[in-house]
Amino acid sequence: MWWKLLLFLGMSAMIVVSFTVPAPQPTIGESSRIFYYHIPQAWICVLAFAMAMVYSIQYLRTKNQSFDDRAASAAALGLVFCILATLSGSIFAKVTWGSFWNWDPRETSIFILLLIYGAYFALRGAVETEERRAALSAVYAIFAFVTVPFLIFVVPRVVPSLHPADSVVDKNLKFTMGTQVRLIFFSSLILFTLLYLWMFWLANRVQSIVRRREERD
């Protein structure tokens, strides 16, 4: 209970502070504030897809159906946060570059990622047998995650892009942010992670209730 209250107050405070306290970034202005939301959303997307891969490996090792449920919940939340990161990114693109979508390498790679994980759910929907669905989607989730670091971290740095590349760290892996911005940014990162874990935990509890009911009927 206490941590939910802490999450509520912390996130509310972070939202107010992110819009009122730090000065706008000199080159991109007020639109730089989206950074406190866009990067944590993209981080949750990577975390959730990684968790989907880990639970898929666990499913293949144990054949325990609950691991498949967890992998599906993690992938679903990852997809939601991926869509949110895409939307917040295109708002930033509109303000900074004048268009919501430019087929910039970063935009193209997140679009491909959305298609890959969209296909994961198409695959789950297409197979009726539970064990077969779980096994096929577990293998798919493992291969799908291989593309995540490549699409999110490698492609946008190899191909010339309009997207700011050194928002968090520079080429020498040194923090580019001032103390105030760093504090708000990492608070946002922690709070978004907590929010994701809460949503993931809730999704799993709902799934186990459904499973228990199915077994009983």
Place this chain on the structure above:
Amino acid sequence: MDGNYVALGVTLAVWIGLFLYLFRLDKRVKQLERKN
């Protein structure tokens, strides 16, 4: 009105709405878990 405050208000409203939804869902799930 300053656009920053409009964006702040919208973001806060979305967050409060999401939190209330998750909080109610959590309570409902707890009730269902007790029943089962």
